[in-house]
Amino acid sequence: MSAEPKTAYEIPVGPQHPALKEPILLMFKVDGDTIVDVWPRIYTHRGIEKATESRNYIQNIYLCERVCGICSFIHTLIYSQGVEQLLGVEAPPRARYIRVIIAELERLHSHTLWVGVAAHELGFDTLFYYVWRDREVIMDLLELISGNRVNYAMNSVGGVRRDISPETADKIRKGMKIVKERMDVYADVLLKERTIRKRVVDVGKLSPHRAVDLCAAGPTLRMTGVKRDVRADDPYQAYDEIPFNVITYSTCDVLAQVLVRVGEVYESISIINYALDHMPSGPIRVKVPMAVPPNETVSRGEAPRGELFYYVKSNGTDKPERVKIRTPTHANIPAVCEMLIGYHIADIPIIFAGIDPCMSCTARCAFIDVDKNKKWIWNHEKLRRYGIKWYGKV
């Protein structure tokens, strides 16, 4: 925390604010129009990790799916991958390719959602409506493949539950062509529209050195030029057989984030087309036992927002001992707090939206007081009492 400026004004953004899609408190200290300091408080807690301990491994797939609505598939994928690692089985090749296709379709839908939300945060509602109109193509494809537009429930421990028929594959290819054409139009608008450029160029800068120090993940890290992507560094599923590029830009501002995500959209389209053309035939799942022998494993993958990390520990029964989820937005919060300092109040929505925040994925924080060398965690009762005291003061 920096020294107190002469006139410090406190502005709370959140927990309920039109700029935020999900609740988080960001307490800003501003001096005039310039942000001097940011203090985040993440307080939402749904108890999902505790709930996994009283459900068996099959039921937990659907529980982990509902950690986040936008990146639901990657949660089930990394969880199933973890349980498969515990059991020592591998999903058949066709299942691995289908998993890659659905994961990339999800990345497409997440990045196009982000472009719309970023445009909305800039006040550019027109681009928001247009991008979300064309995102419906991807949602309809996902509904065709899996039976639902969100929460696809495609994964099972040992493979996938539904196959992709040749007719569906044709529809996917047609859809990818449409998405590519429309993305060309929107990339053109994003790069050439002067009012957008004025708002995102040289805004929210983060040096590569600080980004690595603060453990930033995903496009937030790649926009500084650091080439880190779990799909390339530690390939899982079928990513070691499919060629693709890791997109990085070196300007380190919000425009770089936009360009990284637009580049990833094009890469996803080419990965899906390659996977559809080279999909091996065979079974789509293997049968696995219900009880898992005692073991512990770590499974990680590249969610649309960054590196997703699952730690699963089994104890011989059909219910896990512990499931720990570390989501990418949780890792990006310290980075965004650093990115916000020194910019205008008007830049708050776009810098915060730049990391693609998904608070439903973020875990509650633990308090650490470095000066007094204390560490503590609050339970629900303490949190409630503190809330009543705080609101009584304000």
Add this chain to the structure above:
Amino acid sequence: MAMQKELMKSLAKKPVTLRYPFEKLTPPNGFRGKLEWDSEKCVGCGVCVRICPAFALEMVGKGLTAELRYYLSRCAFCAQCVESCPRDALKTTDQYELASYEHVIVEFKRK
């Protein structure tokens, strides 16, 4: 002015909004909607009740005369029960307009 061309094109097109509830889309084949139970195939094994992640199914009675209680407001429409049933007695329909003011409990009864 980068969006002007797109805007001009939209003036000539019909709006893309669907005027629900006067115009509706039919869900595709395989859509996971409300459950449907075939009482002649069910043998009352209880696998669906045990596997449901949302605890939305409850068995009423035992064995070949068992009936099913379906808590529609708890159901997550994951279709795991459809997959796990050894006799294929459960199916998903394409009904998705299921919002209501109270909790809905559907009692599947044998004929």
Add this chain to the structure above:
Amino acid sequence: MVWEGLAATIELLIFPGIIFILWLSLLYEWLDRKFYAKLQNRYGPLHTGAKGCCQPFADFVKLLSKEDITPMAVDRVLFTLTPILLLGLSLTALFYVPMVPILRNEAFAAFDGDLIYVIFLLTMIVVVKFLGAWASTNRFSAIGGMRLLFQLIGYEIPLAVALLTPALATGSLNISKIAQTVGSNIVLAIALLPVLAIAIICFQAELERVPFDIPEAEQEIVAGWLTEFSGRKLALIRLSFDVELVLASTLVAALFLGGPYSPAIPYIPVQVSYFLWFLFKATIVLLVLSNIRTLYARLRIDQMVHFAWKNLTIIGLLEIILVEALLAGGII
């Protein structure tokens, strides 16, 4: 004498007075929302009335019925006066714009110099908004109020330059006389096109619409200067936004396009012809304002002030030189 008084009262209250202006403002809000939606490939208001034309009225009535919360710490006098004054000021300014010359060949309350008075009223509207924001004692309102004044500093000079250029060209400060001269001189109307563009841009900033809705930026400061207003006060403020929209459209149509004074359409009475020309020109200006609203992202306040001073003011001053040169050369 009595009949004249009665006629003047009907003209003030009904047509083209308050009732007509309020009806026109609700109609223009509907037209703005429908055109904005059509450009975005969607429907806009649809079910209230034929094609949703009663939607602005329905919104107004809904807001009237909501609870009107006055926080404890506000300055009650200023807080309650703000919506009333806003509506009053914008309605007043409309009486000087020639809309439908029925009983007299000019606006209802026209006098020599009413252009300066209308510019003054436009500035007063922003000052009243700032006072309302300051009286709200809410940090978001305070930031919104500051941005209002910053924006005023930005666009006021180009707007005044743009609005006074037709006065320079025609040699009169009476809006109705300027409208008559511009309406009958097509060369003058073409020569005024650059300042027409500047006036439209500055009015977009005055009306606080994208790309200049900075004082009311929803994503940044909740609702900006009108955060604390709710219920009836918010209903009146929204109505005053619509009336300002009518003011902007009709003022631009009168000063730069000739208002109702264009060659009469044959086979119909001349008053109806004036009315139709007036509606047509004001609607064209409204559609241009709506199109600007769909095209751009929101600017930051420092970028807006830079843009207004570096680009708009320079072009406005150059246009004055051009107009003076054309006047001296006898072309207009």
